[in-house]
Amino acid sequence: MILDGNDVSKRIKDKLALQVAALEQKGVRPCLATILVGDDPASATYVRMKGNACKRLGIESKKIELPKETTTKELLAVIRELNNDSSVHGILLQHPVPSQIDERAAFDEIAIEKDVDGVTTLGFAQNAFGFAHYPSCTPAAILAILDHYQLPIEGKHAVVVGRSPILGKPVSQMLLNRNATVTICHSRTENVSDFVEKADIVVAAVGKPNFIQGEWIKSGAVVLDAGYNKGNIGDCEYDGCAQRASAITPVPGGVGPVTISMLLKHTVEAAERSV
Amino acid sequence: MILDGNDVSKRIKDKLALQVAALEQKGVRPCLATILVGDDPASATYVRMKGNACKRLGIESKKIELPKETTTKELLAVIRELNNDSSVHGILLQHPVPSQIDERAAFDEIAIEKDVDGVTTLGFAQNAFGFAHYPSCTPAAILAILDHYQLPIEGKHAVVVGRSPILGKPVSQMLLNRNATVTICHSRTENVSDFVEKADIVVAAVGKPNFIQGEWIKSGAVVLDAGYNKGNIGDCEYDGCAQRASAITPVPGGVGPVTISMLLKHTVEAAERSV
Numbered sequence: 001m002i003l004d005g006n007d008v009s010k011r012i013k014d015k016l017a018l019q020v021a022a023l024e025q026k027g028v029r030p031c032l033a034t035i036l037v038g039d040d041p042a043s044a045t046y047v048r049m050k051g052n053a054c055k056r057l058g059i060e061s062k063k064i065e066l067p068k069e070t071t072t073k074e075l076l077a078v079i080r081e082l083n084n085d086s087s088v089h090g091i092l093l094q095h096p097v098p099s100q101i102d103e104r105a106a107f108d109e110i111a112i113e114k115d116v117d118g119v120t121t122l123g124f125a126q127n128a129f130g131f132a133h134y135p136s137c138t139p140a141a142i143l144a145i146l147d148h149y150q151l152p153i154e155g156k157h158a159v160v161v162g163r164s165p166i167l168g169k170p171v172s173q174m175l176l177n178r179n180a181t182v183t184i185c186h187s188r189t190e191n192v193s194d195f196v197e198k199a200d201i202v203v204a205a206v207g208k209p210n211f212i213q214g215e216w217i218k219s220g221a222v223v224l225d226a227g228y229n230k231g232n233i234g235d236c237e238y239d240g241c242a243q244r245a246s247a248i249t250p251v252p253g254g255v256g257p258v259t260i261s262m263l264l265k266h267t268v269e270a271a272e273r274s275v
Numbered sequence: 276m277i278l279d280g281n282d283v284s285k286r287i288k289d290k291l292a293l294q295v296a297a298l299e300q301k302g303v304r305p306c307l308a309t310i311l312v313g314d315d316p317a318s319a320t321y322v323r324m325k326g327n328a329c330k331r332l333g334i335e336s337k338k339i340e341l342p343k344e345t346t347t348k349e350l351l352a353v354i355r356e357l358n359n360d361s362s363v364h365g366i367l368l369q370h371p372v373p374s375q376i377d378e379r380a381a382f383d384e385i386a387i388e389k390d391v392d393g394v395t396t397l398g399f400a401q402n403a404f405g406f407a408h409y410p411s412c413t414p415a416a417i418l419a420i421l422d423h424y425q426l427p428i429e430g431k432h433a434v435v436v437g438r439s440p441i442l443g444k445p446v447s448q449m450l451l452n453r454n455a456t457v458t459i460c461h462s463r464t465e466n467v468s469d470f471v472e473k474a475d476i477v478v479a480a481v482g483k484p485n486f487i488q489g490e491w492i493k494s495g496a497v498v499l500d501a502g503y504n505k506g507n508i509g510d511c512e513y514d515g516c517a518q519r520a521s522a523i524t525p526v527p528g529g530v531g532p533v534t535i536s537m538l539l540k541h542t543v544e545a546a547e548r549s550v
Contacts, residue, residue, distance in 0.1 A: 104404070125400035129379070129440055155465050163451055165404055172459075176438055179463040181470065184447075188454040190430050195456065 001247040008148045009257040020058045030271035031060040032090040033082045037097045038068030053260050072102045076109045083111040090116030090267040116266035128173040134266040139171035141258035142224050154179035161185045162205030204235035214240015223248040226255045276522040283423045284532040294543050295333045305546035306335040307365045308357045312372045313343030328535050347377045351384045358386040365391030365542035391541035403448040409541040414446035416533035417499050429454035436460045437480030479510035489515015498523040501530045
């Protein structure tokens with residue numbers, strides 16, 4: 001079975017459209033502020049995609065573009081201004097920022113109630129403890145796909161490959177809170193295949209094209225590929241994995257579109273909570 | 276090899292004694308405030324033990340005892356007062372609190388710079404991201420024991436049994452940050468033995484006497500027993516586990532004493548940072 005992210009995404013957006021309409025009745029228009037620092041073309045594309053997705057749903061998108069020489073202090077000031085702007089419901093700082101900026105400090109300057117992208121330190125722990133309003137969007141998307149297709153999590157052995165603060169770490173906590181037994185592998189794991197071979201659920205969050213091989217996949221496993229490498233290539237060697245998996249997300253059209261829908265969902269919910 | 280917690284603890288305290296003396300030269304006496312709500316005898320014993328350990332090292336211990344009918348609001352007010360008291364460097368709220376109290380709210384009222392027991396939501400995430408000043412004391416003790424005996428963590432497969440917010444979850448993040456591949460099992464894991472059997476490092480944080488059986492342990496594995504059940508019984512069936520493990524912590528005299536030393540260490544460090 002192919003886990004169709006566009007289909008999951010459509011279902012989420014249909015529901016959001018009703019919520020946006022209800023907010024309009026109250027005179028509230030959800031607004032996501034996006035901050036792009038520098039001129040990395042891939043980052044610019046992501047920000048544009050997110051802005052367009054907002055527009056199509058009637059969510060306002062406020063674009064802030066800062067020069068690549070921006071200092072941490074300047075960026076923090078911009079974030080503080082957005083925190084204090086009651087017309088802004090969500091703030092997204094496009095990752096990565098130029099190297100002179102303290103990215104963690106910038107993320108943590110975002111007010112928790114506007115952290116719709118789930119990047120703050122506090123939000124991470126709230127998610128790990130199971131009470132975050134806005135978990136990181138890609139982990140939330142992975143769970144949404146599993147739930148949409150009614151694929152069980154409880155009691156399963158999930159193997160997460162990757163341990164980044166906005167993907168591998170939070171998704172492992174979310175799967176753990178849903179009663180999976182969770183193994184986290186990473187760049188220093190000696191034989192990743194030894195672990196993946198035993199997994200009922202594989203989450204690929206490595207950032208290396210075609211890293212997960214088809215022969216590593218246990219027959220019948222569920223494979224979620226959160227990788228998105230140059231040339232629209234995922235972290236899983238798709239054809240090989242698809243042969244053995246019972247269900248798999250394609251790249252593109254899998255985790256990616258649902259991630260954007262989660263950002264929209266969180267923005268609408270932040271607007272609802274602000275009323 | 277028996278991993279002697281008293282030995283590790285002594286080494287830590289010897290170093291702390293020098294730090295306390297240096298602080299005294301500057302006119303600063305480290306002070307830990309302990310809060311005990313209600314009259315649970317086990318909790319009262321723990322608080323007394325911690326107070327005595329402070330005293331022996333020249334750390335002041337300020338004991339606050341509240342009636343078992345205390346409300347969340349009243350407890351939060353007490354914590355706020357301690358946050359604002361510059362003579363107090365660390366705050367310990369003895370767990371568990373009576374059921375009418377919102378324990379998470381109480382923990383999170385503790386100012387991050389006085390959270391020497393590592394119980395706040397924010398502190399959890401800082402620890403997960405590798406930059407906490409004060410990780411939870413039992414996880415910190417487990418790492419200190421491994422380091423004291425120079426037992427390697429990197430590249431090892433660590434299996435943590437338990438997922439509590441102050442033990443299983445943070446210790447798994449700390450092992451992960453030290454480049455172990457980490458599996459987290461819990462009450463909903465179907466065959467815990469299947470996972471423990473493959474572990475190079477086993478951390479028992481279940482709270483069930485003799486839960487981990489000797490025959491589950493891979494020959495040569497390192498076993499850390501953070502359990503402390505009625506009658507001085509750990510979570511591991513000691514004799515059986517000791518036969519197969521290359522190194523094991525006894526109960527009592529293993530993780531327990533080092534946990535208290537970590538609390539003292541964090542309190543002294545908080546005093547140092549306040550100067």
